[in-house]
Amino acid sequence: MVDTHCHLDMLPQKDIVESVKTLDYLLTIGCDKEEIKKGIELGNKYENVFVAIGYHPYDVGDLTDGDIEELERLAKENPKVIAIGECGLDFYRDKTLKEKQEYFFKKQIELAKKLRKPLIIHSRSADRETEKVLSQYDPFENGGIMHCFGGDERLMEFSLEAGFYISFAGNITYPKADNLRNILKKVPLDRLLLETDSPFLSPQKVRGTQNKPSNIYYTLEFASELLGIEKNKLERITDENFKRLFSLS
Incomplete structure (x- = not known):
C-alpha cells in the first residue's frame, strides 16, 4: 500500500517507524524551508520514503x-526528491x-516543468483560480497530483x-462529505490515488x-465499499497508479 501524501516530519518517531514498516x-x-530539510533527511534515511519539496500557499509570504x-x-542534488510541491492556492483563510500565492504557484509550476517532475497541487476555496493558472501551462507532460481533492466536478475534469x-484523503469518510464521495465515484480508476495527509484528516x-x-x-476500506471494488484490487490499482506517475518499478 502507498500513502501518496503525508508529512512524516510532523509525526512521532514511533509512528514513522510503524508506517515505514507497514x-x-x-x-x-516538505512545504516550508524547515520541512523541506527534514523531508529530505527522512527520504535519505528510509529506502521506501520519497520526497516532494515546495512551498504551501500559506508559506510564501516571505x-x-x-x-x-x-x-x-x-x-537536482537529491535523488529521493521526485516531485515539486505541495504548492497552489488557498483562499479559505486569506493568510x-x-x-x-499566484506568483509563487506559477514559479513552482515552471520549476516542475523545467525539471520534468510531477507537481503536487494544493487547492482550497480556489477552484476557478487554480484552473486559470494551470490552464496557462497545460499540458503537464510529467503529470502531477491534485492532493486531498476538495474541489468541484469541473475542477476534477479539468485536472x-x-x-x-x-x-483523496480520510475526509471522504466524514458524514458530511457527500460531495467528495460523489466526485470520487466519477474519477477514472487509472487516475485515482489515496493519501492520509497525516498528521491531519484522520x-x-x-x-x-x-x-x-x-x-x-481505513480510507482504502471505505473507498472499496463505496466503489464496490474488492479491497485488495483497489489497493493494487492505486499502488500501480502511483508507481506509473513516478516511474517506480
Missing part, C-alpha cells in the same frame, strides 16, 4: 526568487496575499484533462486522534 511507499511533503532557485538546487491524478473510525500513514487502510 507501507510499500510513502511520499512525504519567499523570494532566490528560494525558488534553492528549491531547484535541492531537487497570504492572493497575488503572492484529468491536464494530466493530473486525483487523490479517517472517521479514528477521528479525534492524530493521523498517521498506516491509517491509509
